[in-house]
Amino acid sequence: MRSSISPKTGLAALVLLACTSTTDAHTWIEEIYRIASNGTFTGLPGYPRGFAARTAGVDPDVPMVYLLPPNGRSPPGILSTDLMCKDSQTIGTYTPGSNMLNAAAGDFIAMTYNENGHVTLPTTTTRPAGNGTVFVYGTKTPANSDTFLGIHKVWNADGTGGDKRGKLLATRYFDDGQCYQATTDNDPDPTNHRPLRDARRALHPESPQIPCQTDVQIPTDAGSSGNYTLYWVWDFAHLDPSTGAVATNETYTTCLDVGLTAAALPKTGDFVAKQLVTSEAIQEQLGKALL
Known part of the structure; x- marks a missing residue:
């Protein structure tokens, strides 16, 4: 049995979290899995670019947290020069032993992350429904010069937005x-x-x-060679409690690639609802790309 988020609108949709003058969320994609047709994560996990594991004595926030706008920046906040990816997540930057996932066009994949209290800690800052929205963008032709404002809410599901190099693959609530x-x-x-x-x-x-997850399908026209790049964007804005308007932007990104293969996953039957929840996709996300 799964708990679920009911659709929420207007001020009733607002989730309350802690209000601070600076932001300290530290969530990023941890692991990526292929999803079999029965809903089970299968094979070894892949990792985002520049992955740093959570190990004793190591602060993974430094290489993994990418906040836009950064703490301490004066208005207007996010700039046209801000890059989509953190400087530790440039193209081809992979930590030894933490390689990209390999998958085929048309496969569904799960990107997992920790909630870090941003879902379950009762607090007082006004936030969007679902503790923010996750946007996933995809492209076959990434560039280290890709800017946040050139892609976010510019690339669309049809692939006709902005410079048309990529498209919006999915939108999800941060709280799955x-x-x-x-x-x-x-x-x-x-x-x-x-x-x-x-x-x-x-x-x-x-x-x-239970880690949170963002499930998304690799486009069927992605091809069978090279890499397919995914930009995971979490919009976690502070909202004005009286109007619901965005008061302060707070956005995080993780950049990752999938190595494309011609070997599609063999069918393993229909989705099985009752299985180990930590290695099971979310059926609703497999059936619907956009909120």
Whole structure:
């Protein structure tokens, strides 16, 4: 059984999180998996560009967190010169042992990430429905000079927006309706009362945590050689509580590639709803590309 996010509109849609003068979210894509036809993650995971694992004594925020606009910047915030990818995630930059995923055109893939309390910690800043919207853009012809404002909300699903080098593949809520962490940096005590986390943990007592996921289909016309680049963009704006308008931009990106192969996944039957939730795609996302 899955919990889900009901569609929400207007001010009733707003999710409340903590308000600070600077931002400190630290979420990025951790692993990427191919999804079999039965909904199961299959094969070894792939990783984003420049991946840094969460290991003792290492701060992965430095190479992995890319915030736009950066803390301390004066208005107008995001600039036309801001790049889509962090400087540690340029084309071809992969950490040894943390390679890109290989997949075929038409495959569905799952990009997983930790909620880091941005879903389950009860707080007070007004945020968008679903704790923000994730946009996934794809292109066969990426450039290190790709700018954020040249792509975000410019490339469209038809591939006719902007410079037409890429397109919008999917939009999702950041909160996928099931993810949680037992502890977070801001709440390290697993016994603290967090209603949403506790409700989700009760549904899946076998899982100490459930990563969030963004599921997307690689375009069927992506080809069978070379790489296909994905730009994962999380729009986590602060909203004016009285009007619902954006008060402060807060956006994060992760850049990754998929090595294209001609070997499509063999069919494994229809989607199986009851399986291990930490290695299962979200069926609703497989059936609908855009919110």
